[in-house]
Amino acid sequence: MLLTILTFLVVLGILVFVHELGHFFVARRSGVRVEEFGFGLPPRIFGFYKDPSRKIWKYVGKNTHDCPTTIYSINWVPLGGFVRIKGEQGENIQDTDSFAHKPIYKKIIILSAGVTMNVLLAIILLSIGYIIGLPREIDDSAQLPWAKISNEMIYINEVVKDYPADKAGIKAGDIIESVDKTKFSNIADLQNYISKKNNVPLELSIKRNEENIVLNVTPIDDEKNNKVIMGVMLAKMGFVSYPWYIAFWEGFKTTMFLIKEILIAFYMLFVNIITTHTVSVSLSGPVGIAVITGQVAKMGFIYILQFTALLSLNLAIINFLPLPALDGGRVMFLLIEKIRGKAINPRIEATIHNIGLYLLFLLVLIITYSDVMRFSDKFVLLWQKITNLF
Numbered sequence: 001m002l003l004t005i006l007t008f009l010v011v012l013g014i015l016v017f018v019h020e021l022g023h024f025f026v027a028r029r030s031g032v033r034v035e036e037f038g039f040g041l042p043p044r045i046f047g048f049y050k051d052p053s054r055k056i057w058k059y060v061g062k063n064t065h066d067c068p069t070t071i072y073s074i075n076w077v078p079l080g081g082f083v084r085i086k087g088e089q090g091e092n093i094q095d096t097d098s099f100a101h102k103p104i105y106k107k108i109i110i111l112s113a114g115v116t117m118n119v120l121l122a123i124i125l126l127s128i129g130y131i132i133g134l135p136r137e138i139d140d141s142a143q144l145p146w147a148k149i150s151n152e153m154i155y156i157n158e159v160v161k162d163y164p165a166d167k168a169g170i171k172a173g174d175i176i177e178s179v180d181k182t183k184f185s186n187i188a189d190l191q192n193y194i195s196k197k198n199n200v201p202l203e204l205s206i207k208r209n210e211e212n213i214v215l216n217v218t219p220i221d222d223e224k225n226n227k228v229i230m231g232v233m234l235a236k237m238g239f240v241s242y243p244w245y246i247a248f249w250e251g252f253k254t255t256m257f258l259i260k261e262i263l264i265a266f267y268m269l270f271v272n273i274i275t276t277h278t279v280s281v282s283l284s285g286p287v288g289i290a291v292i293t294g295q296v297a298k299m300g301f302i303y304i305l306q307f308t309a310l311l312s313l314n315l316a317i318i319n320f321l322p323l324p325a326l327d328g329g330r331v332m333f334l335l336i337e338k339i340r341g342k343a344i345n346p347r348i349e350a351t352i353h354n355i356g357l358y359l360l361f362l363l364v365l366i367i368t369y370s371d372v373m374r375f376s377d378k379f380v381l382l383w384q385k386i387t388n389l390f
Helices: 002-029 104-132 164-168 187-195 244-276 286-299 301-319 327-340 346-374 376-388
Strands: 034-051 056-060 071-085 134-138 148-159 175-179 202-208 211-217 220-222 227-229 232-241
Touching: 002 034, 002 071, 002 104, 002 286, 002 301, 104 134, 104 232, 104 244, 104 301, 104 327, 134 301, 148 164, 164 211, 175 187, 187 227, 187 232, 244 301, 286 301, 327 346
Parallel strands: none
Antiparallel strands: 034 056, 034 071, 134 232, 148 175, 148 232, 175 202, 202 211, 220 227
């Protein structure tokens, strides 16, 4: 569990830091003054800035906020970072280096830079993954030119409730190592073997979360489909790698595919909320993501790489939703300003963003409570480990 927390903090820190780095670079390139770039979240431990007249770096304390150039600060909370941009709340509109002074298109570019960096990070991580070898589902009939496939395995994609596999304790995600001590390299051969074993117990050696388990399953004759089945959907997975010059194109294609899938998932989530007035129990907050991160960490580096890319895309899409308090919400207000021909009253906009922020915090708290209830056994285990240290 301690590994879970550490891995989660590192992954989340990287995602937030890269996001804020995007705002930082684009703001500077757009002629907007960045008052502070923080490593971690406040309160500040210390900071430093470059004296423009003497060209030397100077130390600043935790309470100094006004310096002639950008303050680079080290902060107590080790979660990513933040940027403090001059005029981001609408002040200093007369100053040419203020965010508030810039034309709408530049403001939109600055606000969009964070999510753009998260998308670029996903492309880079997936590209590196494809150079090393990324786990993905493989279709025996599909052709993957230039691809090198290794460590091929057959795994359980879905378990049908109340069928033999379900009753035997087989779970989705289980990897089939062998059946009756025989290894199978493709799904067709395995299905053909099972089809001849009606009411004959099979010994399945499976791998689950790096643990080897042996289960006995007795296939049945499914009269409806005229087949002998265990009640599972099988899929094949392997580690796919490409030459570096193709890996980056594959990383880009996979990123675009994941963005499409995430958008569809969000659409279905909102439709479900509107039609049923409920939030899916599968929706995870910080606690749920932390637990999943810990499980992924145990699987190995390449899985962490893949999971971090997926989280980065989720962060990008969530942040760009047209909701108050998010980057997408601020862009929405700028577009409204462009259409109306005049800005919305800053106080009204600030109030809407604050309400949106409070509602966002409330949603996070509700989801976090749900996560704690789902993963309560893991929190008990963590507390036991902590108390054993003393």
